[in-house]
Amino acid sequence: MKTYYRKAKVGEGMRINSSEHIALSSNRMQRNATAMEKTLMKLSTGSKVEKGSQNASGLAISETMRAQIKGLSQAQRNMQDGLSVLEVSNEGLNNINNLLQRGRELAVAAANGTLTDDDRKAGAEELSQIMGAVNDTAGKLEFNTMKILGDNTAIKLQVGANPGQQMTIGNINVSTAKLGLDGASIATQSDASALIKTLDKAIGTVSSTLTKVGSEMEGIQHHLTNALVFENNLSASLSNLADTDMAKEMMTFVQQDIRTKGDQMLINSVNSNLKETISLLK
Numbered sequence: 445m446k447t448y449y450r451k452a453k454v455g456e457g458m459r460i461n462s463s464e465h466i467a468l469s470s471n472r473m474q475r476n477a478t479a480m481e482k483t484l485m486k487l488s489t490g491s492k493v494e495k496g497s498q499n500a501s502g503l504a505i506s507e508t509m510r511a512q513i514k515g516l517s518q519a520q521r522n523m524q525d526g527l528s529v530l531e532v533s534n535e536g537l538n539n540i541n542n543l544l545q546r547g548r549e550l551a552v553a554a555a556n557g558t559l560t561d562d563d564r565k566a567g568a569e570e571l572s573q574i575m576g577a578v579n580d581t582a583g584k585l586e587f588n589t590m591k592i593l594g595d596n597t598a599i600k601l602q603v604g605a606n607p608g609q610q611m612t613i614g615n616i617n618v619s620t621a622k623l624g625l626d627g628a629s630i631a632t633q634s635d636a637s638a639l640i641k642t643l644d645k646a647i648g649t650v651s652s653t654l655t656k657v658g659s660e661m662e663g664i665q666h667h668l669t670n671a672l673v674f675e676n677n678l679s680a681s682l683s684n685l686a687d688t689d690m691a692k693e694m695m696t697f698v699q700q701d702i703r704t705k706g707d708q709m710l711i712n713s714v715n716s717n718l719k720e721t722i723s724l725l726k
Contacts, residue, residue, distance in 0.1 A: 509682045515605025516675040526601040536585040548643040554636035582619045603667040
């Protein structure tokens with residue numbers, strides 16, 4: 445095999461073509477440094493879209509989803525408060541029901557023909573206390589300073605993250621006036637007989653109200669389950685969109701670090717060769 449050497453032309457000088465290698469490596473190092481900065485930000489914050497410049501549409505979507513998730517979380521707390529209201533209402537209604545049952549016992553006893561009107565006076569005094577206790581429970585039972593039995597307004601619960609997602613509970617009135625028990629009397633046998641029928645109707649009203657409270661509690665539980673499932677699904681979607689894949693980003697960072705060190709070694713090598721070449725020309 446023959447080796448051919450090209451003769452230098454007259455006037456042709458020696459050129460050291462090292463500047464373009466250094467420039468190429470420097471530019472690559474700069475781009476790599478920028479990429480490493482982004483990777484480090486993702487690793488340190490745990491978020492893929494910390495800035496709008498990284499992913500403007502992704503940031504907008506993630507913030508909307510984040511607002512929905514926070515709204516759903518608060519809605520669940522709202523519903524827990526609603527359940528507490530209904531639980532207190534349920535206890536109050538049970539107490540009133542027990543009072544009415546005792547009143548009916550007195551009415552049945554007073555309706556017996558073996559008693560005189562004087563005998564009925566003791567029962568009438570207890571009946572008066574019972575009616576007072578019914579009104580006391582209906583008028584004074586409160587939740588967060590709001591009356592929840594008696595002549596009160598309905599309570600609207602915000603059960604979702606968006607406007608219009610509400611559920612109405614309450615609107616319960618079990619005062620003696622509402623139950624038709626104002627002026628209840630067992631002073632005579634006929635009064636006692638009539639009161640039995642009135643009390644049966646009142647007990648039926650309270651029982652129906654207890655059923656209504658139970659159905660409202662079930663409704664809130666249904667909304668709670670839906671809100672929890674929706675929140676979990678949104679949280680998973682937000683995580684896929686915005687959260688950093690730590691393993692993937694760590695591998696990317698290692699690759700970027702290797703490339704940076706490689707470019708630095710190339711620049712150092714070129715500079716070293718350049719210095720040696722220049723020293724030979726001195």
